[in-house]
Amino acid sequence: MMIYLQLFWEFFKIGLFAVGGGMATLPFLQKLAVTSGWYSQALITDMIAVSESTPGPVGVNMATYVGCSVAGVPGGIIATLGVITPAIIIVNIVSAYLEKFRESTLVENVFYGLRPAVTGLIAAAGFSVVEAGVLHMDVFLQTHNFLDLIELKKLIWFILMYAVIRKYKPHPILCIAVSAVAGIILLF
Amino acid sequence: MAGELLDLYLLFFRMGAVTFGGGYAMLPILRREIVQKRRWMSEEEIIDYYAVSQGLPGIISVNVGVFIGHKQKKVPGALAAAFGVVSPCIIIISVIYFLLSSFQDNVYVRHALSAITVCVAALILDTVLAMARKGIKDIFGIVLCLAVLYLSLFTSVSPILIIIASGLLGAVVQALKTGSAMKGGQPK
Numbered sequence: 292m293m294i295y296l297q298l299f300w301e302f303f304k305i306g307l308f309a310v311g312g313g314m315a316t317l318p319f320l321q322k323l324a325v326t327s328g329w330y331s332q333a334l335i336t337d338m339i340a341v342s343e344s345t346p347g348p349v350g351v352n353m354a355t356y357v358g359c360s361v362a363g364v365p366g367g368i369i370a371t372l373g374v375i376t377p378a379i380i381i382v383n384i385v386s387a388y389l390e391k392f393r394e395s396t397l398v399e400n401v402f403y404g405l406r407p408a409v410t411g412l413i414a415a416a417g418f419s420v421v422e423a424g425v426l427h428m429d430v431f432l433q434t435h436n437f438l439d440l441i442e443l444k445k446l447i448w449f450i451l452m453y454a455v456i457r458k459y460k461p462h463p464i465l466c467i468a469v470s471a472v473a474g475i476i477l478l479f
Numbered sequence: 480m481a482g483e484l485l486d487l488y489l490l491f492f493r494m495g496a497v498t499f500g501g502g503y504a505m506l507p508i509l510r511r512e513i514v515q516k517r518r519w520m521s522e523e524e525i526i527d528y529y530a531v532s533q534g535l536p537g538i539i540s541v542n543v544g545v546f547i548g549h550k551q552k553k554v555p556g557a558l559a560a561a562f563g564v565v566s567p568c569i570i571i572i573s574v575i576y577f578l579l580s581s582f583q584d585n586v587y588v589r590h591a592l593s594a595i596t597v598c599v600a601a602l603i604l605d606t607v608l609a610m611a612r613k614g615i616k617d618i619f620g621i622v623l624c625l626a627v628l629y630l631s632l633f634t635s636v637s638p639i640l641i642i643i644a645s646g647l648l649g650a651v652v653q654a655l656k657t658g659s660a661m662k663g664g665q666p667k
Contacts, residue, residue: 308639310536314606318631318638325635336596341575343602347495347568350538355565355572360580364573371565378537379561382545383554385535393527397650398534404623404649405642406614410607411627412638417603424596445597452601466598474594475587 294362295369301327302354302373309350311409316350316374318412320357321419329361332423339420343463350374425449444477483552484559491544491563496571498540505540509547519551540564619652 301323309315317339324330334357342352351371358370385392392398425445452466473479490512498504506525514522525543532542541564548560582588615624623645630636 304639306538307536308642310642311533311610314603317603322638333596336599337579337592339599339603340592340595341572341579343599345568345571345575346498347571348538348540348564351495351541351565351568352572355569356576359573359576364569367573367576368569371569375537375541375561375565378535378541379545379557381535381537382532382542383549383557385531386546386549386557389527389531392534393531400650400653401646402534402649403619403653404645404647406610407620407624408627408641408645410610410614411624412631412641413603413610414607414624415628415631417600417607418632420596420603421600424593424600445593448594448597449601452598453604456601456605463602466602467595470594470598471591474591477594479590479594479597 295365297327298358298361298366298370299373302358302370303376305354306350306374307377310405314349314413314416315409316353317416320353321416323357330357332419334360336420336423340467344467421449444479448473448479484555487548487551487556487559488563488566491548491560492566494540494544495564496567505543509543513547519547524550623648 305316305319305323309319317335320335320338321332324332324335338353338356339349341356342349345352351374354370354374355367358367360366361370425442427442448470452470455461456466494505494508498508506529509525510522513519513525525547528543528546529539532539532546535542541561544560544564545557548556548558550556552559579588583592611624615621627641627645630641631638
């Protein structure tokens with residue numbers, strides 16, 4: 292019972308403070324992984340891959356996935372309800388004052404600070420994904436051999452994927468599917 | 480009443496089930512179902528909801544659903560729409576979670592996941608750079624973004640604190656800027 296309350300509360304906080312769409316939940320989920328010990332960093336990247344390749348909002352998918360891994364299907368449902376509850380309350384209130392909210396300079400000014408901050412938060416979260424996926428920090432710290440830091444195959448795939456995404460903007464599912472096949476063939 | 484709530488629930492259920500990536504991916508379906516078929520509101524209204532939703536905490540497509548549901552049927556309508564968006568995610572993600580966790584030790588799945596992690600890292604890099612281009616306009620933005628990046632990589636400051644502080648900072652800095660601009664413009 293306790294675990295459900297905790298799940299609801301943790302995801303309620305994420306729903307309240309993660310401003311700026313899907314990936315904005317990422318830094319919060321990483322922090323939660325450290326403070327709660329409910330899941331590993333590796334689960335986070337699996338979760339992003341799953342969220343990007345299934346329908347539905349990424350933030351909701353991430354909540355369901357973490358909830359399931361912590362406490363089964365009921366956990367998934369409760370984490371999802373937790374992440375959407377703040378929005379339901381806030382949007383119902385804002386609905387009544389929509390015009391005022393849209394024209395408020397205060398809201399615009401707050402976002403003047405929020406946009407760069409959210410970018411910084413997601414960049415930091417992205418760095419740990421790069422570290423887990425492409426670099427081998429743990430081996431490097433033991434051997435201090437720079438060649439151990441980078442796995443060449445992965446680094447090349449990373450640069451290739453980024454170039455393709457930047458130039459052709461393919462759907463994320465396509466990138467994930469191609470990567471899965473490449474991973475099996477090239478033994479990543 | 481119950482019929483219209485069920486209609487809202489099922490409409491947003493379908494939205495959650497077929498839109499990959501959430502957010503703006505829903506717009507064409509909303510246009511067809513709500514503007515053209517049901518004639519509940521104009522497309523401009525829906526676009527306004529999107530604009531405001533981005534300035535609110537929570538998942539954008541859930542927020543838009545709550546706005547539309549609230550406009551039609553007040554709080555019960557808002558709840559029907561919100562639960563509609565998340566229901567398919569809960570079903571799909573729970574199934575995938577159990578599939579993935581039972582095949583995790585399979586050697587092919589491991590190779591695939593390891594390559595997918597690299598792909599996810601590239602997707603995040605692309606997201607971060609796109610956000611930086613859109614949201615960072617001046618030296619204040621650059622400094623704040625780098626400060627947040629530093630804080631989240633090297634300290635354990637909570638992202639919640641960072642969000643609150645940078646919202647306040649944005650409001651204060653912007654108010655000071657417009658304040659001094661007004662003073663400078665006045666004749667002495």
